[in-house]
Amino acid sequence: xxxxxxxxxxxxxxxxxxxxxxxxxxxxxxxxxxxxxxxxxxxxxxxxxxxxxxxxxxxxxxxxxxxxxxxxxxxxxxxxxxxxxxxxxxxxxxxxxxxxxxxxxxxxxxxxxxxxxxxxxxxxxxxxxxxxxxxxxxxxxxxxxxxxxxxxxxxxxxxxxxxxxxxxxxxxxxxxxxxxxxxxxxxxxxxxxxxxxxxxxxxxxxxxxxxxxxxxxxxxxxxxxxxxxxxxxxxxxxxxxxxxxxxxxxxxxxxxxxxxxxxxxxxxxxxxxxxxxxxxxxxxxxxxxxxxxxxxxxxxxxxxxxxxxxxxxxxxxxxxxxxxxxxxxxxxxxxxxxxxxxxxxxxxxxxxxxxxxxxxxxxxxxxxxxxxxxx
Numbered sequence: 001x002x003x004x005x006x007x008x009x010x011x012x013x014x015x016x017x018x019x020x021x022x023x024x025x026x027x028x029x030x031x032x033x034x035x036x037x038x039x040x041x042x043x044x045x046x047x048x049x050x051x052x053x054x055x056x057x058x059x060x061x062x063x064x065x066x067x068x069x070x071x072x073x074x075x076x077x078x079x080x081x082x083x084x085x086x087x088x089x090x091x092x093x094x095x096x097x098x099x100x101x102x103x104x105x106x107x108x109x110x111x112x113x114x115x116x117x118x119x120x121x122x123x124x125x126x127x128x129x130x131x132x133x134x135x136x137x138x139x140x141x142x143x144x145x146x147x148x149x150x151x152x153x154x155x156x157x158x159x160x161x162x163x164x165x166x167x168x169x170x171x172x173x174x175x176x177x178x179x180x181x182x183x184x185x186x187x188x189x190x191x192x193x194x195x196x197x198x199x200x201x202x203x204x205x206x207x208x209x210x211x212x213x214x215x216x217x218x219x220x221x222x223x224x225x226x227x228x229x230x231x232x233x234x235x236x237x238x239x240x241x242x243x244x245x246x247x248x249x250x251x252x253x254x255x256x257x258x259x260x261x262x263x264x265x266x267x268x269x270x271x272x273x274x275x276x277x278x279x280x281x282x283x284x285x286x287x288x289x290x291x292x293x294x295x296x297x298x299x300x301x302x303x304x305x306x307x308x309x310x311x312x313x314x315x316x317x318x319x320x321x322x323x324x325x326x327x328x329x330x331x332x333x334x335x336x337x338x339x340x341x342x343x344x345x346x347x348x349x350x351x352x353x354x355x356x357x358x359x360x361x362x363x364x365x366x367x368x369x370x371x372x373x374x375x
Contacts, residue, residue: 001044001070001110003059007240008212009042012203017057020049026201027176032189033205036241040156041110042205043183044070047078047152050181066148073103076146081137082156083114085127094136095129111241114157114187119288125354126287129161134168141172141180151180158184159191166193173199207238216240221247234316235299256296257320263297264328267368275365283358290357294348298341304329305337336371343367 003013019025029046031039045060048070052060060067069075081095082102092098098121105112105120118126137153145151155161161169173182173196184200186192208216213233217224224232236243246253259282266274282290303317307329317325332340347364351357 001041001048002062003045003049005110006038006041006045007216008208009038009205012042012205013045016046016203017049020046020055021057025050025181027178027180028173028182028184028200030184030186030189030192030197030200030202031205032186032202034207034237034239035113035187036111036236036239036243036245037205037207038111038240039185039187039205040106040112040154043154043156043185044073044106044110046183047075047154047181050150050152051075051077051148053148073107077148077151079140079151079153080156081129081133081153082117083127083129083160085118085121085125086130093130094132096136109244111244113241114160115288115291119286126160126352129155129158129165131162131164133161134165137165137169138172141177145179149179151177153180153182155182155184158186158196159188161192163193166196170195170199208240209238213238213240213243217243231316231318252292253296253318254320256293257300257324259293260297260300261324263365264368264372267365268331268372270366270369275362278365279358279362282361283356285357287351287354287357290351290361291348294344294351298344298348301332301337301341301344304332308332309334331372331375333375336375339371340368343371 003017006013016025029043031043033039048060048067049055051066051070053064053066054061060070062071066075070078073080080099080102084092084095084098086093095102101121102117105117109116114126141151141153143151155169158166158169170193176182182200184192184196189197189202210233213236214229217229217232232243232246235246263278266278285293300317300321303321304325307325343364347360350360
């Protein structure tokens with residue numbers, strides 16, 4: 001991953017490259033922003049630029065020994081820390097036990113989300129960065145760089161770090177090694193310990209502008225029509241990773257759309273048998289599929305409200321969604337749009353925290369009935 005592979009953020013790239021060239025790179029960097037904006041690709045691009053032995057003003061050389069090793073994320077001085085689910089049966093205790101799988105996942109999808117990562121590992125729940133990882137972090141940074149002048153440790157999703165592990169990291173950041181750069185990559189920086197955040201230089205990656213998104217699409221996808229491009233730009237909300245997901249998961253969105261229609265109709269009729277049946281079937285979906293559906297539902301509620309207030313030109317939905325919206329948008333009004341969105345967001349949050357999904361969605365459908373009837 002080079003800087004040129006990261007869509008947008010020209011000013012931020014310039015600042016980071018200048019800091020490296022002037023040997024003023026912070027010992028701890030926090031990259032924050034919405035899921036899918038490109039924080040992990042940016043972190044890898046920074047690591048590559050730091051370690052490149054023949055870097056240029058614009059980017060890494062791509063030819064030196066370090067760049068070749070970074071191409072496969074196998075550089076001996078590049079370390080990854082990320083959430084896992086400890087498993088005694090498979091003897092997974094620390095990140096290195098599944099490092100090969102994590103590298104492969106990131107190489108296949110640099111915009112990897114936490115849900116996608118655990119789906120690849122076959123886990124139905126979100127794990128964490130356990131206390132034992134703190135010992136590994138200390139051990140790794142105590143080693144001298146194997147080649148070059150720096151070690152880089154990328155900590156992905158530090159908000160999922162156990163408090164005991166976070167406290168060990170805090171001690172390291174208080175007295176950082178001169179040859180080590182920490183890059184923390186966070187979707188929810190407000191959940192990272194304040195004492196850790198205060199010791200990092202924070203660079204926020206905001207959502208990309210529409211013009212940047214369109215330019216990125218035109219440069220990489222010549223077969224996408226203008227109408228499809230507008231739909232993708234609007235639906236991805238400035239996140240290049242989400243745009244890639246939309247391009248690659250048309251079938252998934254079709255399934256989510258059918259499930260959304262069924263959920264709304266079931267809620268509106270308020271047939272308790274159908275609500276229970278829907279909840280049982282929803283519970284049988286994988287947790288990642290449940291979360292993806294709830295995020296999709298929140299987007300479609302927003303789009304229907306936009307149509308309801310007569311601003312359909314600002315709403316980007318596909319043909320099937322538009323047809324459904326022609327009638328359904330009448331039920332999404334100023335009186336209930338925030339309440340419905342909040343219920344779906346709450347359900348997403350509860351399921352992400354491993355709450356019983358059948359109970360969560362059953363309760364959600366009852367609340368949706370109340371709000372839909374008060375449109």
